[in-house]
Amino acid sequence: MGLSTTLSIAQAALQANANQTTVVSKNIAGVNDAGYSRRIASLTTQADGIPTVTVSRSSNTELFNQLLSSTSDAQSADALSSGLDALEQTVNLTSSASNSESSTDKTSVGTSPAALLASLTAALTSYAAAPDNTALGQAFLSDAKALASKLNAASTTVQTVRKQADTDIANAVTDANALLSQFTAVNTAIVTGTATGADISDQQDKRDSILTALSKDMGIVTTTNVDGSMSIYTDSGVTLFDRKPNTITFSPTTTFADGTTGNAVVVAGIPITGSSSVMPLASGSIAGLTGLRDTTTVAYQNQLNQIASGLVTVFADSDQTGGSAATIPGLFTYSGSPAMPSTGQTGLAAAITVNANADPSKGGSLARMRDGNVGDPTNAAYNANTTGAAAFSTRLMALGTALNTAQTFDATSGAAASGTLAAYAGSSVSWLEASRSTATATSTSASALVNQATTSLSNSTGVNLDDQLSQMLDLEHSYSASAELMSTVKSMFGSLISAMQ
Amino acid sequence: MVYVSSPSITSVSRQNVLQVQSKLSDAQSELASGVYADVGLTLGARSSQLVALQQQQASLATYQTNNTLATTRLSSTVTSLDSIRTAASSFLSALTTASSSGGLTTSLQTNASSSLAAMTSALNISVSGQYIFGGINTAVQPVTTYTSTAANKTAIDAAFSSSFGTSQTSSSAGSISGTDMQSFLSGSFASMFTASNFTTNWSSASSTPISSEISSGQTINTSVSANEAPFRQLSQAYAMVTEFGGSNFGSAASAAVLSAATSLVSSAINNLTTLQAGVGIAQTAVSDADTALSTQSDILSTQVDAMAGVNQTDLSTSIATLQTQLNATYSVTAQLQKLSLVNYLG
Numbered sequence: 123m124g125l126s127t128t129l130s131i132a133q134a135a136l137q138a139n140a141n142q143t144t145v146v147s148k149n150i151a152g153v154n155d156a157g158y159s160r161r162i163a164s165l166t167t168q169a170d171g172i173p174t175v176t177v178s179r180s181s182n183t184e185l186f187n188q189l190l191s192s193t194s195d196a197q198s199a200d201a202l203s204s205g206l207d208a209l210e211q212t213v214n215l216t217s218s219a220s221n222s223e224s225s226t227d228k229t230s231v232g233t234s235p236a237a238l239l240a241s242l243t244a245a246l247t248s249y250a251a252a253p254d255n256t257a258l259g260q261a262f263l264s265d266a267k268a269l270a271s272k273l274n275a276a277s278t279t280v281q282t283v284r285k286q287a288d289t290d291i292a293n294a295v296t297d298a299n300a301l302l303s304q305f306t307a308v309n310t311a312i313v314t315g316t317a318t319g320a321d322i323s324d325q326q327d328k329r330d331s332i333l334t335a336l337s338k339d340m341g342i343v344t345t346t347n348v349d350g351s352m353s354i355y356t357d358s359g360v361t362l363f364d365r366k367p368n369t370i371t372f373s374p375t376t377t378f379a380d381g382t383t384g385n386a387v388v389v390a391g392i393p394i395t396g397s398s399s400v401m402p403l404a405s406g407s408i409a410g411l412t413g414l415r416d417t418t419t420v421a422y423q424n425q426l427n428q429i430a431s432g433l434v435t436v437f438a439d440s441d442q443t444g445g446s447a448a449t450i451p452g453l454f455t456y457s458g459s460p461a462m463p464s465t466g467q468t469g470l471a472a473a474i475t476v477n478a479n480a481d482p483s484k485g486g487s488l489a490r491m492r493d494g495n496v497g498d499p500t501n502a503a504y505n506a507n508t509t510g511a512a513a514f515s516t517r518l519m520a521l522g523t524a525l526n527t528a529q530t531f532d533a534t535s536g537a538a539a540s541g542t543l544a545a546y547a548g549s550s551v552s553w554l555e556a557s558r559s560t561a562t563a564t565s566t567s568a569s570a571l572v573n574q575a576t577t578s579l580s581n582s583t584g585v586n587l588d589d590q591l592s593q594m595l596d597l598e599h600s601y602s603a604s605a606e607l608m609s610t611v612k613s614m615f616g617s618l619i620s621a622m623q
Numbered sequence: 624m625v626y627v628s629s630p631s632i633t634s635v636s637r638q639n640v641l642q643v644q645s646k647l648s649d650a651q652s653e654l655a656s657g658v659y660a661d662v663g664l665t666l667g668a669r670s671s672q673l674v675a676l677q678q679q680q681a682s683l684a685t686y687q688t689n690n691t692l693a694t695t696r697l698s699s700t701v702t703s704l705d706s707i708r709t710a711a712s713s714f715l716s717a718l719t720t721a722s723s724s725g726g727l728t729t730s731l732q733t734n735a736s737s738s739l740a741a742m743t744s745a746l747n748i749s750v751s752g753q754y755i756f757g758g759i760n761t762a763v764q765p766v767t768t769y770t771s772t773a774a775n776k777t778a779i780d781a782a783f784s785s786s787f788g789t790s791q792t793s794s795s796a797g798s799i800s801g802t803d804m805q806s807f808l809s810g811s812f813a814s815m816f817t818a819s820n821f822t823t824n825w826s827s828a829s830s831t832p833i834s835s836e837i838s839s840g841q842t843i844n845t846s847v848s849a850n851e852a853p854f855r856q857l858s859q860a861y862a863m864v865t866e867f868g869g870s871n872f873g874s875a876a877s878a879a880v881l882s883a884a885t886s887l888v889s890s891a892i893n894n895l896t897t898l899q900a901g902v903g904i905a906q907t908a909v910s911d912a913d914t915a916l917s918t919q920s921d922i923l924s925t926q927v928d929a930m931a932g933v934n935q936t937d938l939s940t941s942i943a944t945l946q947t948q949l950n951a952t953y954s955v956t957a958q959l960q961k962l963s964l965v966n967y968l969g
Contacts, residue, residue, distance in 0.1 A: 247685045586626065
């Protein structure tokens with residue numbers, strides 16, 4: 123051992139110190155980067171006493187996978203919940219409740235089909251009490267028009283939500299394809315780096331960020347291979363990436379109408395959404411949006427169709443003479459008239475209109491609602507008011523009774539299987555709000571889980587600024603010590619040299 | 624070793640602030656509207672109950688409005704019936720006086736004709752464009768006004784002349800015997816006033832009265848038709864005296880007219896009383912229904928309030944709590960920001 127050995131150790135210590143400082147400054151730079159994992163610089167002393175620094179990257183696979191799966195769950199719950207929020211516009215229960223609360227206008231019960239049906243029933247009762255009063259007839263007609271156009275508008279809203287979901291699926295697919303192609307480059311770099319022993323920390327950070335982003339689009343599971351490469355599968359087991367990416371294909375539907383079926387998302391020929399899929403995606407926004415597009419909105423549309431067909435049936439005109447004239451759509455009609463629609467006929471809510479024969483502004487007559495021959499004014503068999511009495515109320519009262527008579531509805535529609543039309547419309551509101559309530563609760567708890575997983579992962583692999591700063595102080599001290607040592611050795615060499623002169 | 628990353632320290636307080644602020648915003652909208660910020664979300668599957676309550680409220684309100692119409696119609700009916708009955712009573716006493724003083728007079732004839740006109744106009748009243756005595760045929764004036772050219776007058780003239788071969792104003796009418804007169808009055812003359820024939824020349828009213836649903840499932844008749852028995856009887860009696868009460872008739876024929884008219888009017892007064900009692904019952908039913916409706920409506924309002932409404936006292940307490948929480952979060956966030964080693968490095 124000699125002074126020169128001391129000097130070389132001090133030099134190596136300074137070198138190690140510089141490496142450690144680099145790591146600290148890198149960590150400080152990444153403090154607010156969610157995808158950054160803390161680097162740990164560990165100092166080891168070699169057999170000759172020379173210190174060296176090895177840099178490792180903190181990671182926690184279990185917490186990371188938990189973050190991925192909770193992100194996917196939150197995305198699918200959120201897609202469903204947002205879609206249901208959009209559907210709630212067709213009901214708007216809050217505004218109706220606050221309207222009736224102000225109690226100045228108790229007859230206004232909001233804008234849902236159920237509420238408008240209640241208004242229509244009330245207007246019918248009024249009109250039946252004074253069928254000779256054209257103002258009441260006009261009010262009844264305008265309530266009927268409001269209900270018909272509400273069903274049309276609600277149907278449009280449902281199809282808009284479906285179209286939006288379809289577009290969002292297309293966007294998510296594009297996004298996922300872009301992420302998979304980025305992943306290819308990163309994966310190759312990691313494989314090469316692992317083989318050559320290069321620092322691959324930055325690539326690993328990048329890879330984790332890509333996986334986190336991908337987990338928003340679809341639920342994924344990953345496996346790491348011996349060479350450091352990673353394979354990605356959907357949560358249902360379809361291969362998304364194995365050495366090379368599989369292309370995800372989806373063709374968006376241009377226009378949605380009642381009865382339109384959206385396309386499935388396909389990975390390498392295997393459908394991962396839709397009824398034909400044997401390995402359907404369970405989570406992620408694509409799964410949530412598909413559920414919204416193919417199940418929830420379709421069920422709600424069916425309920426609107428049930429209400430529409432119920433209305434056409436109640437207001438249908440039948441032979442009043444006991445003859446054989448067919449029952450035909452009356453006040454509420456649709457493009458398929460004079461045939462009666464089937465229960466919940468596809469496209470009925472979008473097509474239902476108020477018959478022009480009853481509408482004075484379209485050349486019709488209000489009196490036809492009173493007489494029961496709206497559907498076919500030319501056929502005397504439908505006329506219940508043979509004497510033409512102005513205050514003839516039998517037909518209108520019969521309509522009121524029919525409106526309050528239980529009907530049978532599609533038991534699989536989600537709303538009540540039977541009951542009055544008003545009760546069915548009410549149960550449809552319940553179905554929507556209950557679905558929304560559940561979806562919102564699921565979405566809230568899923569995002570809480572994401573927050574929790576993010577925090578846990580951040581605590582496990584993130585950077586604490588104070589910790590890094592205190593490490594920096596340590597480094598500062600050891601740097602001073604090494605420098606001091608070198609300076610001492612220098613003065614010792616100086617003393618030695620001057621003694622020799 | 625417990626390790627806390629810097630982002631997670633700040634993210635906790637950031638999320639806390641967001642959460643409290645969103646609750647505060649909901650509470651503010653609840654304070655303004657008096658109902659839950661998102662009623663549908665709060666009620667969930669119970670939403671249909673709220674919808675049903677509101678449907679019932681709307682229907683009750685309609686019945687209340689309709690009943691106002693029925694009430695107006697019924698009280699106008701009562702006024703008309705009263706005036707008709709008063710006129711009939713005074714005509715009856717005039718008839719009684721005439722029969723005790725020995726015969727028809729011109730003043731009685733005038734009385735009959737003006738009473739007929741008064742009854743016609745009482746039955747032809749319209750309340751907001753609706754002829755209330757028209758039954759369900761409310762668009763047409765129910766009773767034909769008795770004029771020299773009117774169908775009801777010409778029909779009587781024709782019947783008289785076909786029975787006696789002369790006109791009732793002719794002097795030759797004086798030869799008509801009491802028996803002939805009696806059989807004419809109870810025969811072809813009376814047949815014009817039967818329920819089925821009255822609508823031929825006298826009345827355009829429908830015999831079907833207006834029926835109103837005064838509360839759910841409770842339907843009552845809320846009008847009186849001009850074809851009812853007392854109106855027919857009075858028309859018959861008035862027309863009889865107007866036409867055949869002239870001094871050109873013999874005393875036996877006059878006595879027959881007088882006796883027939885007296886019996887018709889007194890029976891009509893009895894029938895009118897019964898009719899008025901019926902109207903009174905309908906009025907009571909409507910007013911009872913109204914009371915029940917307003918009680919039900921109050922109950923429904925309370926139920927709606929209980930379902931969707933927020934308790935203002937609870938709300939102001941929770942707003943105060945949220946404000947305190949928000950203040951505390953702000954203060955903790957500010958304190959944490961100060962706590963950094965950077966501040967101590969010189």
